[in-house]
Amino acid sequence: MSFIKNAVIAAALSTGLLVSGLAQAHPKLLSSTPAEGAEGAAPTKIELHFSENLMTKFSGAKxxxxxxxxxxxxxxxxxxxxxSGSDDPKTMVIVPNAPLSAGTYQVQWRAVSSDTHPITGNVTFKVK
Incomplete structure (x- = not known):
């Protein structure tokens, strides 16, 4: 009987750790195009690649x-x-309405995945 009780306790603890681990999962920015700190020609679009599928309705950027x-x-x-979103649900796309002139730019982003916890950050790049 104690073996079954211990097995049930172990299963409950494992499930609890798994669920709490999933609840802690937040989208992380993995990369961007242009990359953080990049200097070069004006991009026609900016892409942010995250670790989780984004909820586009609640995610955005400036x-x-x-x-x-x-x-x-x-x-x-x-x-x-x-x-907007992309064909890849982990990617956010920012398309400037007009060509970017020389200067330094910052994309201020907000990403929300299935855990509904918003994560914010920014990417800075320079147009020559």
């Missing part, structure tokens, strides 16, 4: 110009852009 040549101390300027 594209901000944080510095422009000759004006390094101006306030961040919002840049109009379309934010």
């Amino acid at each position: 594209l901000m110009m944080t510095e422009m040549p000759g004006m390094s101390a101006h306030s961040p300027m919002p840049m109009p852009a379309k934010v």
Whole structure:
């Protein structure tokens, strides 16, 4: 009888650890295009690749110009852009409405996966 009791307790503990592990899973930014700190030509789209499938209804991003040549101390300027999901449910796509001019940009993102806990972060890159 004690063997069965111990087996039930062990199964309950294992299930509890598994469920708590799943509840702790949050989307993590794995990579971006352009990459964090990249310098180069203006991208026509920005892609953020996450570790979890995103709930696009609750996820999003803002594209901000944080510095422009000759004006390094101006306030961040919002840049109009379309934010959408992708064929890959782990990818968020940001498409600027107009070509990006020379300067430093920051994508401020918010990712929500099945655990419904929002995670935020940003990616900065420079257009030459």
